[in-house]
Amino acid sequence: MTEFWMELQAVDSYQVKASGILTGADRKIITMLYQPLMGAECLALYQTLFTEVEENRLWSEAHSHVQLLNMLDISLKALFEARLKLEGLGLLKSYVKTENEQRFYIYEILPPLSPEKFFSDGLLNIYLYSKIGNAQFQRLRRFFSDEAIETTTYSEITRSFQDVFEPFKGGTAAVPDESKRVLADKITPKEIEFDDASFDFNLFLSLLSPSMITREKITKEVRQTILKLHGIYQVSEKDMPSYLYRALDASGDIDIVFLRKIVREGYTIENGAPPKLQMKQEQVSTEDRGEGLNDEEALQVYLESVTPFQLLVDISDGAVPAETDLRVVEEVMNQQNLPVPVMNVLIEYVMLRLDRKLAKNYMMTIAAHWKRKNVKTAKEAMDLAWQEHEKYKRLQEEPATPKKTNYNRNYQKSTRKEILPDWFDNEQVAPADNKMTDKEKQTLEEQVREIKERLNKR
Template structure:
């Protein structure tokens, strides 16, 4: 369990309060839009604190945290982590006062975003889409929306205030200054009212705008195109998709209109497409910065060269792997398009896609044949391969069959027999007769051993970070 005794203890007391009046509609928003992101424990904590606040009032009675532990059947660590998640997503503010050895907490519930704010947030809506999928996401969007009045069908005949009311001037009218004075609340009180939800702000601690502007000086993008709205979108997108300054520059170039302006919606679409190509048609998901122990295995450092190479295959985007293979050159758009189409159509995991690319590159003399790529990919998808290691083993097992597919394709495509091509294999495809294979020379003069050395160099660069 995470050591939290310095942060909170069961005997510490708390009061729940509400930043404004919470309504039944807010409960629907939290239940259907927020709960898939924060989980049932956070939802239970929020609703428990809400119910402790008296209906129509803003404060609960004093309780200690033993009460919460018993009521929620959660240990103190779970309550503390649920509290942090609620704070991070903007549903809770926490205040603490210490007097001698007694600590008093105030848990101030914040209203959720309106459905319109949520579905246009740029962060939460993307995370929710990733969590629920297209069908259920569309269902929720329709649940929280309805048909609007068509402006062309009706005309607005609503009367204004001054059309209906007039001020009567006379001695019986109260003094205006006195009315204003009496309306003011005492310093330690506030009106019970519906308040606006705090919009989630991403603190810009990770993106260097000075570096971005320096990169833009040589491009056609004027700095006036980076409006405050665009700047805020850049901060969100860089956080959401892990974009650096160079990535953002490329995306801005694509989003620039003929009028030298940048629309935030275009920026979002291009960034989303870039991320999905890089990450196998997936959107980012919301995870905790304090990761559970279940992820410890995933974060474990590789112990040998084989594990390092597998980690490289499982974590490197296909685009970056092609760049590594070519010694730093940007891959051709046709190659990226072929890989993207296969990724979207066959839904293969990232590690499997990278093994597939390596296998096809070596089999087709580094040309990345689209037809051959699609045929092998569909076979691997039917076999439900999940990891790079499984894909390597399966490629070795089915190599004879794939070689026959390739030979038949060449015979049918030309009408005459092509010169026999020397067999080339990726480094992980070593067999017992590798000495014989290493002696083979490719048609372009590069031996298989030289090819292996180049791949080894790529792996060495990866090990150095």
């Protein structure tokens, strides 16, 4: 997935577009059915964008993203991730153009699915069920449904237009030309559709027995159902035919509802729980996972690909990080606006120097120094930290002469301040010898081994 700072900056301009109006019922659907899947920040972004466009009916005024950040009180990364979730759930379309190195965005607001389509979607309803549980899921179904009234015993007496109104006899007055204006109307919601990029339909059809299921039975609806089941439950091309055979009804048609049911039950039995909706992570190649790399390269790849939260989890052997540590990391990132890989290097570096502890003031000082140095990648941060560490070691190696004058001592102190950044003296750290101690070597070896294991698991 693209890093957010490469695709979006706070100064980028945007406008909001709507092809129609959002009804009160739509707002209920967004709040009660979509919010559990996307979170409160996405709901706030969606409602804020729609409020902006309602001021001018179909188009909002142009603003910079700074306005959104101030109104929502969230970071640029959180705004970008909220936008991606809205796009993935079919609630937003994004367009961009670049002129003179400045980006201009258009955000088109889309309506939610109707309750009937949502609960029969075969994708969103499954993730909602997994998120909120059976009791709440059934309560929402009852909230958005009502008993149908049987009308077959009634006779329709509705009059037509011609029965009610007289023919027009007022002449041939011309209708004003409004071709340049678009009238607001209810937006037609669009269901989420999957492509077959990760599912080989040719292989699947070759494995499907024509005597059991003819090709005509694989309609567009069946095809989308197959792709959704593959996307949700990772059913392979080889396993999918057996599910379809079991889902055939008495007339030889594919019962889509039953097909979803047996696939869902099979997944739950095998995994012990229904699937959960998660944002897609960037995929790394075999080389990027650390195979064939030396220790330093493997560490660099790991710190480039992991999030600060996951890094703290890995350092703690899977334990949830302390709330205080998370607040320190978040505050440092927000104030200094460090890229995620650089923040990861900072966490690793501080924990190595301070015996697996995070000190806020110490981290903030280093982060400010790296920000002034315009450090943007994990490699740059690692190189800078190593350079400062080498300078520190060289100073420790200088022999102390007892006959040095006060002038010389003062000169040495001033020289040290010129060579090293202030953050080397902000925390008490054991002096580094010329060579690594056995304990340091063992710690580094264990760290590298753990990192390679994490890379292989990822």
